[in-house]
Amino acid sequence: MEHLIGKQIKHDVLNVYGVTIVPANSIITRETLQLMSNHRVDFNALVLLTEQKDTTRTRLQTHELVGQTVALSKELFESIAVSRKVPLMEIRNEVLPAILELSKNPDIFELFEAVRAKDDYVYQHNVGVGVISTLIGRWIQLDEAELLILSLAATLHDVGKVKLPLEVLNKPGKLTEVEFQLIKKHTIYGYELLKGTTGLSQRIARVALQHHEREDGNGYPLGLKKDNIDLFSSIVAVADIFHAMSSNRPYHEPLTFHEIISQMSEGKFGALNPRIISLFIENMMKRLVGKQVLLTDGREGEVVYINPHNIETPLIKLADYFLDLSLERNIQIKAIIA
Secondary structure, three states, X not given: OHHHOOOEEOOOXXXXXXXXXXXXXXXXXXXXXXXHHHOOOOHHHOOEXXXXXXXXXXXXXXXXXXXXXXXXXXXXXXXXXXXXXXXXHHHHHHHHHHHHHHOOOOOHHHHHHHHOOOOOHHHHHHHHHHHHHHHHHHHOOOOHHHHHHHHHHHHOOOHHHHHOOHHHHOOOOOOOXXXXXXXXXXXXXXXXXXXXXXXXXXXXXXXXXXXXXXXXXOOOOOOOEHHHOOHHHHHHHXXXXXXXXXXXXXXXXXXXXXXXXXXXXXXXXXXXXHHHHHHHHHHHHHOOOOOEEEEOOOOEEEEEEOOOOOOOOOEEEOOOOEEEOOOOOOOOEEEEOO
């Protein structure tokens, strides 16, 4: 194993629970080797980087692929609005491969920035939720067949919105009660549309129906509780909320990084599957080490250590000293600097 010291790991190294123990692009040290050994990692399965990647080129390629996929997704979803038929072959052959490829990006913060909706929210959201759900699916180590089902289900989760008026979907102000009740029907519309699509797994239709259900029964449209909610619906629910809260929407600006993480973990957006939300936040926070961040007081620094007892309050290296966010509770991470 000693020959691995100094090598760079290409992909995240996960333990048996799907939690990242060594992030992608890490340089292997003796401590890294010991950690992986403790978690019984198969060293023969490690994929190493043989050369430094051109990060600028990779970033441009990621943004270009997202843009192309959103444009194609928009075209296909607009065709559904007219024909009331899902172009399954085109989505599987043209959209799904891009979703799967994007989800392999080892720099998840670059990926989150690339899929974050800036203007055309409805169609950017479909792609963003597809990518983030697929990423979570990889973390929980779904097999290839299940990952394909999850990716397709996540990309089509809001397909029922094609039956809703655009003036309601894009309304800049607060929805009236009548408008909100109309919006909620997209889950049923999507289920009915997908259930009637030949060659489509019924599990995909179920995700369209259930992605706004919550563990405590306070979701919609059926008020299901945790035992009756499909795991894939729970994954899409987490991805749906994260992408929505980090994007520009007609009626609100993106929340700060800290606000999104704390509000998701506190259940402000409803009771989410605890396994999925914990896995998502833990994997994300662990990848912050080495990242430059913007703090809410305007300063910039580098995340150097994640507090195992409170992962939302890491240690930040500033220009002249170290800032422990667990001791400075009035200062949080506002954004990750690309």
